[in-house]
Amino acid sequence: xxxxxxxxxxxxxxxxxxxxxxxxxxxxxxxxxxxxxxxxxxxxxxxxxxxxxxxxxxxxxxxxxxxxxxxxxxxxxxxxxxxxxxxxxxxxxxxxxxxxxxxxxxxxxxxxxxxxxxxxxxxxxxxxxxxxxxxxxxxxxxxxxxxxxxxxxxxxxxxxxxxxxxxxxxxxxxxxxxxxxxxxxxxxxxxxxxxxxxxxxxxxxxxxxxxxxxxxxxxxxxxxxxxxxxxxxxxxxxxxxxxxxxxxxxxxxxxxxxxxxxxxxxxxxxxxxxxxxxxxxxxxxxxxxxxxxxxxxxxxxxxxxxxxxxxxxxxxxxxxxxxxxxxxxxxxxxxxxxxxxxxxxxxxxxxxxxxxxxxxxxxxxxxxxxxxxxxxxxxxxxxxxxxxxxxxxxxxxxxxxxxxxxx
Ligand code: ZN
Numbered sequence: 431x432x433x434x435x436x437x438x439x440x441x442x443x444x445x446x447x448x449x450x451x452x453x454x455x456x457x458x459x460x461x462x463x464x465x466x467x468x469x470x471x472x473x474x475x476x477x478x479x480x481x482x483x484x485x486x487x488x489x490x491x492x493x494x495x496x497x498x499x500x501x502x503x504x505x506x507x508x509x510x511x512x513x514x515x516x517x518x519x520x521x522x523x524x525x526x527x528x529x530x531x532x533x534x535x536x537x538x539x540x541x542x543x544x545x546x547x548x549x550x551x552x553x554x555x556x557x558x559x560x561x562x563x564x565x566x567x568x569x570x571x572x573x574x575x576x577x578x579x580x581x582x583x584x585x586x587x588x589x590x591x592x593x594x595x596x597x598x599x600x601x602x603x604x605x606x607x608x609x610x611x612x613x614x615x616x617x618x619x620x621x622x623x624x625x626x627x628x629x630x631x632x633x634x635x636x637x638x639x640x641x642x643x644x645x646x647x648x649x650x651x652x653x654x655x656x657x658x659x660x661x662x663x664x665x666x667x668x669x670x671x672x673x674x675x676x677x678x679x680x681x682x683x684x685x686x687x688x689x690x691x692x693x694x695x696x697x698x699x700x701x702x703x704x705x706x707x708x709x710x711x712x713x714x715x716x717x718x719x720x721x722x723x724x725x726x727x728x729x730x731x732x733x734x735x736x737x738x739x740x741x742x743x744x745x746x747x748x749x750x751x752x753x754x755x756x757x758x759x760x761x762x763x764x765x766x767x768x769x770x771x772x773x774x775x776x777x778x779x780x781x782x783x784x785x786x787x788x789x790x791x792x793x794x795x796x797x798x799x800x801x802x803x804x805x806x807x808x809x810x811x812x813x814x815x816x817x818x819x820x821x822x823x824x825x826x827x828x829x830x831x832x833x834x835x836x837x
């Protein structure tokens with residue numbers, strides 16, 4: 431049997447008064463998802479969380495694929511780097527980076543430099559910086575974002591963020607985390623060296639950026655100059671067992687957002703391109719579902735990620751989330767008639783629209799195939815799936831459960 435796992439990012443939500451005390455999923459008209467729920471088995475998923483912190487998309491996806499984030503999480507940088515097509519090597523340290531705007535005292539005016547888009551000439555200029563002992567690779571991501579990769583013998587990801595994550599604050603110097611944590615002598619030396627390299631690089635980059643013709647032009651046009659690199663999420667690339675090695679399934683990944691492509695790629699999934707898959711609400715949903723259907727011919731397991739359910743909720747747009755779920759429902763119709771295919775629909779975590787952030791609420795899952803013995807659930811929603819046969823499942827134990835139905 432083949433498996434299509436559809437992950438609607440931030441699927442779950444809390445009850446919203448303006449939606450007559452329903453969640454966006456409960457309020458949405460979803461005849462096709464309800465059909466799958468009625469003919470399949472359902473339950474609720476408890477997202478993976480580190481202590482009391484809110485669930486995060488990257489660690490939740492790892493848990494969803496059966497990888498314990500405590501062992502296998504690399505940090506955000508490598509997933510982002512991989513997602514934009516950078517070829518990583520074992521030992522590389524990758525960092526997510528924003529072009530930001532600072533004043534003369536290095537206080538942040540805007541963390542996104544007025545959402546600058548055309549950063550190619552800036553990337554080219556800072557790519558010329560050379561620091562002894564490391565190679566620094568830089569690639570443009572979307573909008574104001576780039577990814578930095580440090581490559582060298584004595585580097586470590588045990589370093590702090592330079593980005594204070596807040597406008598109005600001064601940019602931070604990079605420190606080795608080993609000073610505060612417990613590290614061996616060798617790791618401490620590497621972390622100190624990496625912090626020193628990055629601090630030198632960021633200073634040189636600031637000097638180049640503030641004098642760059644594009645930024646001078648932007649200032650004249652009363653646009654914010656992109657004069658500082660805000661780095662965060664350092665992570666070191668190491669080998670982890672591929673999805674195939676772990677589950678014995680040849681996997682393909684269909685996603686618009688870079689992070690999700692990166693996670694898929696690092697787990698050894700084939701990236702399957704879909705024209706118009708953007709990772710935003712305007713994404714080519716129909717194209718993604720049709721491509722997934724086709725990909726079952728060449729792959730055993732298709733991971734199909736849809737992002738905007740989460741982004742709309744993070745913007746507080748619960749009506750938008752409801753309507754987007756309705757569009758997903760309409761466009762996934764071609765999957766309903768698939769034979770010999772397990773269709774799984776779930777989320778990675780809940781995103782509470784009224785709080786505009788990820789939240790710990792459990793969220794639904796359905797597992798369907800044409801010969802499964804259905805439970806009594808009649809609709810796909812938080813409320814209905816609570817009574818499903820799967821019960822409440824911890825996210826890390828989801829893959830073994832799904833594979834039980836893969837006969
Ligand atoms: Zn997410």
